[in-house]
Amino acid sequence: MANFFNKLLYHDGRGWWDLPRTQWQDPNPEMEGPFGDGIIPIKKAWDFLTAASYHHGTPLFYVVVGVILSIITIVEVWAFNWLFLGGLLIPLMLVLSLGKFVLVVGFFMHLKFDRKYYAWIFTACMVVGIALFVALLLLLEFGHQVQQ
Amino acid sequence: MAASATYEVKNEYGEVINTSTGLSNKKLLMWAFLGSDVMFFGSFIATFLVYRNRSLVGPYPADVLDIPITSVSTFVLLMSSLAMVLALSYIQQGRQKLGTFWIFSVVVLGAIFLLFQVYEFNHFVHLGLTPRTNLFGTTFFILTGLHGAHVTLGVLWLMFLGFGSLKGTLRADNAIDLELAGLYWHFVDIVWIVIFTVIYLISARDVAPPGSPPFVGH
Numbered sequence: 001m002a003n004f005f006n007k008l009l010y011h012d013g014r015g016w017w018d019l020p021r022t023q024w025q026d027p028n029p030e031m032e033g034p035f036g037d038g039i040i041p042i043k044k045a046w047d048f049l050t051a052a053s054y055h056h057g058t059p060l061f062y063v064v065v066g067v068i069l070s071i072i073t074i075v076e077v078w079a080f081n082w083l084f085l086g087g088l089l090i091p092l093m094l095v096l097s098l099g100k101f102v103l104v105v106g107f108f109m110h111l112k113f114d115r116k117y118y119a120w121i122f123t124a125c126m127v128v129g130i131a132l133f134v135a136l137l138l139l140l141e142f143g144h145q146v147q148q
Numbered sequence: 149m150a151a152s153a154t155y156e157v158k159n160e161y162g163e164v165i166n167t168s169t170g171l172s173n174k175k176l177l178m179w180a181f182l183g184s185d186v187m188f189f190g191s192f193i194a195t196f197l198v199y200r201n202r203s204l205v206g207p208y209p210a211d212v213l214d215i216p217i218t219s220v221s222t223f224v225l226l227m228s229s230l231a232m233v234l235a236l237s238y239i240q241q242g243r244q245k246l247g248t249f250w251i252f253s254v255v256v257l258g259a260i261f262l263l264f265q266v267y268e269f270n271h272f273v274h275l276g277l278t279p280r281t282n283l284f285g286t287t288f289f290i291l292t293g294l295h296g297a298h299v300t301l302g303v304l305w306l307m308f309l310g311f312g313s314l315k316g317t318l319r320a321d322n323a324i325d326l327e328l329a330g331l332y333w334h335f336v337d338i339v340w341i342v343i344f345t346v347i348y349l350i351s352a353r354d355v356a357p358p359g360s361p362p363f364v365g366h
Contacts, residue, residue, distance in 0.1 A: 059237050066230035073226060077219045080349050090350050097345035100226075101338050108233045109334045117171055118179045125183030129190030136194040 057107065065107045072100050161324050178328045182335045185298075189339050192294065193346055196287040201354055203282035206363020209354040212275050213347075214268070221264035222344045225299075228257035229337040232306075232330045242320040244313065251310040251326070254333065258303040265296045276363075284354075288347065295343060298336045305329050 049061035057065075076096050079085065085092060106112040111119050159165050159172045167173055235250030269289070272278075279289040309329055312318035318326060356362045 057237075059234055062230060062233045062237065066227065069226050069230075070223065073219065073223055076345070076349060077215065080215060080352070093345050093349045097341055100341045104229060104334055104338050104341065108229050108337075109331055115171055117169070118175070121176075121179045121183050122186070125186045129187045132187065133190050133194040133197075136191075136198055140198045 057113075062108070065103055069100055069103055072096050159324065161321055163322070163324065172324065174324060174328060175331075178331050182331065185335065185339075189291075189294070189342075192287070192291045193342060196291055196347065199283040199287050200351055201357045203284045203357070204360050205282050206356060206361070207272075207275055207277045207281070207284075208356055208363055209284060209347075209351045211355075211363045212272050212277050213352045214271075215348060215352055217264065217268065218344065218348050221261050221268075222340065224257050224264070225261045225337055225340050228254050228261065229334050231257060232333045236323065236326050236330050239313065239318065239323045239326055240320055244316070244319070247326075248310060248313040251306055251313055255303055255306050255310060258299055258306070258333075262296060262299055262303070265292065265299075269293075291343060291347070295336070295339055298339070302329070302333050302336055306333065 049064060050057045076093060079092060079096075080089070083089075105122070111122065156164055156166050157170060165172060169176065231250045231253040235247050235254060238244075238250060239247035272285075277285045277288075279286050306329055309318055309326055313326075
């Protein structure tokens with residue numbers, strides 16, 4: 001069972017939460033799929049779409065990502081117009097938007113296939129950007145209490 | 149005298165580069181720039197949210213935002229990202245004509261997106277929303293205007309690369325130049341993904357805050 005779990009969430013032979021211990025100038029581990037190689041049909045589909053390459057995908061692979069992005073956008077607009085979710089609307093939109101963000105950054109910008117160092121730079125700046133963002137929101141929310 | 153900390157390596161295009169990191173200097177610079185741009189746009193998006201629902205006069209988002217039209221322009225920009233990645237893939241494979249076709253497709257789709265933005269800005273001004281009208285107008289026009297400026301720069305950059313590809317100066321062995329433009333273009337796309345969600349989908353139903361008069365139009 002543990003073996004199956006590890007294979008399913010394969011990430012350089014360890015759990016998916018454990019970043020691969022490749023050198024920072026090395027690319028991601030070879031043929032690492034989004035769901036690992038625990039589910040054979042998914043592994044086969046991944047190998048087919050990326051031509052079993054860990055450097056980049058094939059044109060077909062990018063078209064598949066483009067179709068998924070379009071479907072997510074349609075779901076967003078559909079949910080906005082026809083689902084009256086109340087307080088759930090914002091979390092749903094953020095999750096869908098995060099999905100699109102990850103697909104574009106990971107596959108179109110090749111971060112999934114590229115050297116880890118680029119991912120570190122981009123992620124570090126994202127963390128600083130989000131920290132600034134949260135600080136601004138907190139400042140506006142609680143800043144007046146500090147003044148009083 | 150200390151020995152040089154740099155050494156020569158071949159990048160994925162076979163180009164010999166002098167580096168101290170083992171990475172392509174051009175690409176490293178581009179990622180560092182994109183990282184700084186994340187913080188740049190992050191500040192403006194945060195400012196938009198900080199001032200959300202704080203306009204004292206209309207028009208408010210619910211009075212002007214048109215989700216169906218913006219959905220179409222969002223779709224156009226997403227498809228331009230797909231065209232961009234296909235262009236890079238074909239140029240890297242040495243399939244020059246297909247690569248050139250997709251580069252110019254990105255240019256056309258980017259220009260269509262800009263036309264949507266021009267239409268939207270013009271429409272909003274006719275409805276009475278300008279950068280000086282209220283806090284929503286100021287933050288909206290600055291954020292989307294800066295994004296539009298980025299798109300414009302990307303369209304011009306890709307136009308040059310498209311003509312370079314036509315003339316044969318952009319090839320598989322120096323496709324790093326197209327890859328850098330591609331990174332920039334995809335970044336512009338992800339910024340729009342966030343803007344579309346934050347401004348259009350999350351804020352589109354915002355009306356006059358309590359105590360402010362509803363907008364009755366001009």
